[in-house]
Amino acid sequence: MAKIIDGKKISAEIKEELKNEVAQLKAQGIEGTLAVIQVGNDPASSVYVNNKKKACAYIGINSESFELPEETTQEELLALIAKLNADDSINGILVQLPVPKHIDEKTIINAISPKKDVDGFHPESVGSLVIGQPGFVSCTPAGIIELLKRSNVTIDGKNCVIVGRSNIVGKPMALLMLRENATVTIAHSHTKNLKEICQNADILIIAIGKREFITGDYIKEGAVVIDVGIHRDENNKLAGDVKYDEAEKKASQITPVPGGVGPMTIAMLMNNCVKAMKK
Numbered sequence: 496m497a498k499i500i501d502g503k504k505i506s507a508e509i510k511e512e513l514k515n516e517v518a519q520l521k522a523q524g525i526e527g528t529l530a531v532i533q534v535g536n537d538p539a540s541s542v543y544v545n546n547k548k549k550a551c552a553y554i555g556i557n558s559e560s561f562e563l564p565e566e567t568t569q570e571e572l573l574a575l576i577a578k579l580n581a582d583d584s585i586n587g588i589l590v591q592l593p594v595p596k597h598i599d600e601k602t603i604i605n606a607i608s609p610k611k612d613v614d615g616f617h618p619e620s621v622g623s624l625v626i627g628q629p630g631f632v633s634c635t636p637a638g639i640i641e642l643l644k645r646s647n648v649t650i651d652g653k654n655c656v657i658v659g660r661s662n663i664v665g666k667p668m669a670l671l672m673l674r675e676n677a678t679v680t681i682a683h684s685h686t687k688n689l690k691e692i693c694q695n696a697d698i699l700i701i702a703i704g705k706r707e708f709i710t711g712d713y714i715k716e717g718a719v720v721i722d723v724g725i726h727r728d729e730n731n732k733l734a735g736d737v738k739y740d741e742a743e744k745k746a747s748q749i750t751p752v753p754g755g756v757g758p759m760t761i762a763m764l765m766n767n768c769v770k771a772m773k774k
């Protein structure tokens with residue numbers, strides 16, 4: 496039976512560490528303020544945004560909330576971002592994704608100042624990650640690295656298979672695993688022999704957005720399995736991209752859903768906010 500990688504516990508530890516760091520920065524007169532923008536009222540986004548504001552309050556940084564109606568135009572949103580970019584009292588800006596369909600996500604991401612890009616989505620932040628320069632790193636992949644390190648998983652020299660190639664998770668995840676000296680394979684919807692490729696993974700990271708797609712037979716005996724998916728059924732029950740009951744019988748360590756990768760996304764956002772305070 497696999498050991499559970501407890502994202503809730505690890506994220507709480509990280510937030511505790513950050514709380515102490517913020518207290519020290521405040522003692523030097525350094526304040527932090529995160530601007531949190533939500534357009535529309537997608538229920539899941541509202542939960543995440545609220546949790547981000549609570550995390551800010553917990554570690555001791557301010558949050559300024561901008562709850563904009565669904566009909567907000569792209570120009571209005573860009574004008575708000577420009578105002579926040581120019582506001583010296585704001586060190587971090589995030590726009591909760593997804594944005595409504597009439598707004599172009601890329602245009603919005605590109606408009607946020609790279610100096611305040613605590614989500615790590617701006618091309619300049621991604622470019623820094625590619626060439627190994629310091630910068631903001633996308634929160635979910637950064638959280639996965641913390642989960643692995645704090646669970647004493649050796650990454651160096653291991654075969655890591657990442658299923659999913661999104662800009663937010665799959666691609667930055669691959670770069671971070673490469674930085675840790677793993678041998679990295681990215682698989683996606685056009686990959687042939689997906690099952691065989693997954694069976695070769697010492698560390699298998701799944702971010703494909705398909706409920707319980709990865710069954711036990713995809714997993715090598717003793718592999719570490721990281722499940723990034725979150726799916727809610729009609730009874731409000733959460734599940735990941737991995738069929739947990741089967742995977743836990745094969746894996747040596749595994750993240751649950753809920754309580755695995757999800758909470759780490761917010762802990763690492765707080766980590767980026769503290770980085771922004773120091774800039």
Ligand SMILES: Nc1nc2c(c(=O)[nH]1)N[C@@H](CN(C=O)c1ccc(C(=O)N[C@@H](CCC(=O)O)C(=O)O)cc1)CN2
Nearest residue numbers: 543589590591592593614634753754755756757758760
């Ligand atoms: N601007 C951003 N938008 C989005 C991001 C992001 O990093 N920046 N990531 C996701 C959503 N997300 C944070 O925003 C997020 C997702 C899930 C969790 C989480 O704690 N999940 C819990 C389950 C919670 C539930 O749904 O009941 C868990 O897995 O235990 C936190 C943050 C997309 N948008």
